Amino acid sequence: MTNSTEIELTKPPRSQWKDVWDQFKTHKGALLGGVVFLAIIITVFLGPYVWTIDASTIDIRARNQGSSLAHPFGTDQLGRDTLARMIAGGQTSISVGLAAMVLALFLGSMIGVMAGFFKKLDGPLMRLTDLFLALPLLPLLLVMMLLFREPLNAAFGPETGIFILIVTAIGVTSWMPTARIVRGDVLALKEREFILAARSIGTKNSKIISRHILPNVLSPILVSATLGIANAIITESALSFLGLGFPPDFPTWGRLLYDATDYLQQFPERVFWPGIAISLTVLSVNYLGDGLRDALDPRVRGR
């Protein structure tokens, strides 16, 4: 009896994040998804140091080659190395995905917390959210690309300009689900005792939000972050595929797929590399999100 309590006592205290990690580990798909996503990020961002061929070097004599030792993924119609272009394209696609996700999360959490915390803002902000949800997003994104491409090109140069435009456009049109989830959670949290306690000792609203509310809504935000990355990568690729994304000489996965469809009859394998890259990234992120949702939900974690 005393022995067992002693063992209990000497056990190191478990932190919440260790519990989360233990639950996360039991979801094999999520673990694999996380590993694959990390591997993709590492390949894409450290790849240029290993595979040193420049993505934009044109070697017209080596055009339209199949896989070989010099060009494992072959070359395109201008003799550019497909592997190097895939790495460069992945950098853009994943950067766009991450940046757009951060923007959408920032907007969504801010609006969600505002709407949930301040009663006066709830009505107007939620009507705004409903309004955004009723907007036809893909057509509007296409229209935004059409309209703001040239002014931003002129201001920041073609690549940075389009990057800013795509990230802003995707971020501004995908914050609504996060805002709704966060608002719901904040509404419930606001009535809890620890908020009352904080208020009773005179904590300011801004401190209550940053110290007590935000850490407690972190888990829905994290889950919608993963979904946000997947959504942003697909949207960026779709825009590039419709010919309204990055300029033609600037590779992204969507753009590579779009260019490859012109040579569908002769070189069908060219379509697969970017297509598989997009699908694999999105699939791994979705599995990651699935596992995170289970791991961060204390009701599931207990079982």
Add this chain to the structure above:
Amino acid sequence: MLHFTIRRLTLAVPTLLFISLIIFLLLELAPGDPMAQVPLTVPPEVKEKMREALGLGQPMHIRFWKWIVQFFWIEPQVMIDWIFHTNFSEGKLRVISWQTRSPVMDIVIQRLPQTLWVVGVAYVVGILIAIPIGIYSAYRQYSVFDQVGTFVSMIGYSVPPFFSGVFVIVIFSVNLGWFPSIYDTTHVVNDWDSFVVQLNQMIMPVMVLALQITAQISRFMRASMLDNLNQDFVRTARAKGLGERVVVMVHVLRNSMIPVVTVIALGIPSIFGGAIITEQVFKVNGIGQLLIGAIQANDLPMVQTLTFMFAVLIVLFNLIADVLYGILDPRIRYD
């Protein structure tokens, strides 16, 4: 229920007006000049005349008001004239496309059947596949079938249509040569052979769209079935000695369909959006392709009308989903 419907309908009007204003203002900022293609030799005063002929001369609010009148008042009149052979709309100015100089709605009416055929059939096929899959994976939760179903629907979520479409083109058109890769909209079905040709060209776009729809709806169906399978009324039904078939297919299924039906209604507008990409892949000249063409050609009235029509679809189907929810589930009362 009627009160609720009417209240929602009146609320939809300002929402739609506001959305149309947003779209209008967005297009108003367009730097593209519709006169950019006019040769430099044309004198400026003629250019000014041409600009006015396109309705560009007036201030912003008047043009917005004109578009509202044209879209909500004159176009319905044209529709009535067309159906009943009256002449309410004679001599009135309609929304004119800058590309073709013909009324936008006429072109939309020409393009709509192609989209509706492909999207509509895909939606029906997707639902018909999704519902049995959802029922069976919930009934045998964590079985091999369920695991495979989860994986396939994850893939359906994750593989974007511009890849799955191109992928099936490579396999079935380029390598096997079974189906045509381009959808021929001029094809007329009048006998069995032409019907087979039509079927052949529809299979690929329909299946690509259906994969996505199936992925979403089968997940919802499964979750909804799982919610209901452990309810007390199911235990009661089993205790009464009802067969397993009746318990699942009648008691559980009917209750589980309530949220799924609303999800199906909510998904219809987003399918039209997704069809933009599928239409582009398979070269279907439906409204999605019309929108892309209009955006590239800087045809603002067309872009504005089409985008607004998508918004109308979303608002309309949100309303339908809310009302359906109330009708199907007697526990939900909005009053």
